[in-house]
Amino acid sequence: MPEEKSVLRDVDADAIRLARTLLRTARAGALSVIDAITGAPAVSRVGVATDLDGSPILLLSGLAPHSAALRADPRCALLLGEAGKGDPLAHPRISIAAAATEIDRDSPEHARLRTRYLNHQPKAKLYADLGDFRFFRLVPSAASLNGGFGKAYALTPDHLLVRSAITDDLAAREPGAVEHMNEDHFDSVDHYARFYLKATKGNWALTGIEQDGFTLALGDDIRRIFFDTPLATADDMHLTLVRMARTARAGLEE
Secondary structure: OOOOOOOEOOOOHHHHHHHHHHHHHOOEEEEEEEOOOOOOEEEEEEEEEEOOOOOEEEEEEOOOHHHHHHHHOOEEEEEEOOOOOOOHHHOOEEEEEEEEEEOOOOOHHHHHHHHHHHHHOHHHHHOOOOOOEEEEEEEEEEEEEEOOOOOEEEEOHHHHOOOOOOHHHHHHHHHHHHHHHHHHOHHHHHHHHHHHOOOOOOOOEEEEEEOOEEEEEEOOEEEEEEOOOOOOOOHHHHHHHHHHHHHHHHHHHO
8 A cells, every 4th residue: 555645744844933923922712622521522711821931821710610620630731822814724724732730829930920911911900809710720731733735734742942051041031021122112113013023003012031032912913023143041041131122223213
């Protein structure tokens, strides 16, 4: 018998960048869980942000059935990607298989995740601190990326996540850097969007800075900019942002 041809493509740099872009720019996704009572699959729409390494972060009400489901069985899957105009199957999406871990509200980790989540999901400030809400981190085990017709990839956690020795140092500095850029250098943030993304002028805001790039938002328009070279140290964050701001300003003035 002739060997069956695989529908999967080899994972390359473009596929990894697309997967990480879908992950970093998503504000909502479809969460699939195993119902705690019936044992049947169940799907809910959830708000999404990411930790520094790219792990998805969810903010869930304890009253929601999917919270009970994850506490009973942490196995889950998260589908990300907007359908857009035309054929919904022509648009990129990613399905991530994962295990959910609930975050203790009294832990230092909770404070960091709260900051990152609310930077990405500012409207969640209305309910994030209500007593029954909890953060869950999803630990990916595998992912299926579909970049459109004929563009299917099987991804590993290493394709999705940015594992780095500088994560702890970056975690300590990143919230202050985001606040500083948005409050004191909002003109540079606008320059990033206009020069690197060819976006329209507006009140763009940084929502997160990670080792491999940063995310910008203007209302519901969320976009990703990747660094030419990933940060090697936490000090590189400031140096890289300054260098990119100078390049963007000069390019816009030409």
